[in-house]
Amino acid sequence: MQKFDAIRPYYDAEVNQALQRVVNHPMMKALMDFSFPDLPDQEWKDHLTRTHSIRDFQCNFLYHSVQRVIERSSDGFTTSGFEKLEPNTSYLFISNHRDIILDTSLLNVALFEHGLVMTASAIGDNLVKKSFLLALSKLNRNFLVQRNLPPRELLMSSKLMSEYIAQLLLRENRSVWIAQREGRTKDGNDMTQQGVLKMLAMGAGDDNLMDYFKKVKIVPVSISYEYDPTDALKMPRLIAEANNEIYIKEKNEDFMTLLSGIMGQKKRIHMHVGDILDTEIDGIAREFDNSNKQIQALAQVIDDAILSHYKLWPTNFIAYDLLHNTNQFADRYTEEEKALFERRLEIRIDEDNPIAFQGFLAMYANPVINKMKYENAV
Structure with missing residues (x-):
């Protein structure tokens, strides 16, 4: 559907052409050299130019990239809860947010290894301003969250994104990952922003709000790193806020944070997927008939699930x-x-x-x- 063209990832029919455009990009060579250090350039180039779907690109290339990141920057990645999920079933994963790229990449590694539907994942358009990063994100089934828009345009953008998420979940049987809040948590307090749920609620259309949230099968996700590789990078913003100053990002700050998050030392990593929110949503529907109260209660239920299953480290x-x-x-x-x-x-x-x-x-x-x-x- 053309209405989603501004935010959607590539269709499979567009994948090979996109790969042909970036196969000789220096950043693609850096990514492939990192992922397949023993493979001659021509071999991975030939394999790339024979790739015609997002799934093939993710499974044959990006899966290995993430495995190398785990190997190089951590003491191991463990998971729990995935055995409760059903194959060939789409879920709306709402996750606490530690890292721009890895949160969703690690989730997809776990989903792939458990034979489950991998996700389309939200990413801020501020993070993919470079043309190669935009192409890579669209090859990784990311859809764009449009940032820094005037209020009226922001509303229209939120409505478009909510409709796209509903389309993925209910018509294409594609799981979706979205962070519980805009931007990574800076202070370790994982709290669901009601604005995220209000955006998702726009996709309900004529459905009753709580019926819609049941239908999309919300699964809370808790991810924790023993060491946060970007811990010190978060301090300037906290200092500015403590001094009631407006924090202004440095040029390329997002990109440098992205790289630090991927390659910085994390020690151990754990991800837990919770139960589908089902009886909890029924309880909210019985207790509240006001949509704002319902969303407030749902945010609390998601917080409870994420926080109570969060893995604490030394x-x-x-x-x-x-x-x-x-x-x-x-x-x-x-x-x-x-x-x-x-x-x-x-x-x-x-x-x-x-x-x-x-x-x-x-x-x-x-x-x-x-x-x-x-x-x-x-």
Whole structure:
């Protein structure tokens, strides 16, 4: 449908032509050299130019790229909950947001390995301004979230995106990934923005709102990294906000954050997919007849699912104890793990800047604080 042309990924019929255009791009060579270090250039070029679908590109190329990232920048990627999902079934994955590229790439690796439908995934158009990155995102089944629009255009863009998401889920049987909020979490507090749910609600059309949210099969996703590779990069924004200043991004900041997120050290990574929100949505429908109240309640249900299944690491407990000057969680980490974290803090943060120092610790400690709200969750 032409109405979605401004935001949609490539159709399979467009994939080969797109690959022919980028096969000789220096960034494609860098990506392939990273993914297949022992393969001669001509071999991967020949394979690329014989590729005619997004699935083939993802499975034969990007899957290996993500495996190399896991191998090079982490101590392993574990998952839980995927066995509850059905094959040949589309889901709306609503996830906490740690990394621009990897959150959705890791989800697709897990879905692929479990024989499940992979996702079309939302990505901000500010992140793919370079033509190669735009082509790569469309080859990876990303659809564009249009940023920085005037209010009227933003409303129209939200409506278009909600219709496209509904089309993917209900007509094309394609799963969708979307972050619970705009932009990555800067302070470790994972909270669903009601605006995201209101955008999704626009796709309901004539359906009852809660019936629609049941129909699209919402699955909350919790992703956690032992180390956040972009932790120090988040501090300038936190400092500006603490000083009531407007934060202005550096030129190419988004791109540099993207690279740091992919290649920076994460240690262990865990992803949990929760249960489909079904009885919870029925409960909301019974309790509230006002759509705003329903969306507010749904945001809380998603938060509860994400936070209660969030995997806490030694770094989270160390940061909590340092922040609160306590040994409450000393049994959750070793002295060596504590020394490594303190060294990271010392290298990355100026201890004479209390906002940055406290902000860095809080980013790691807040998941512990949030999870303590749930009985027996910590």
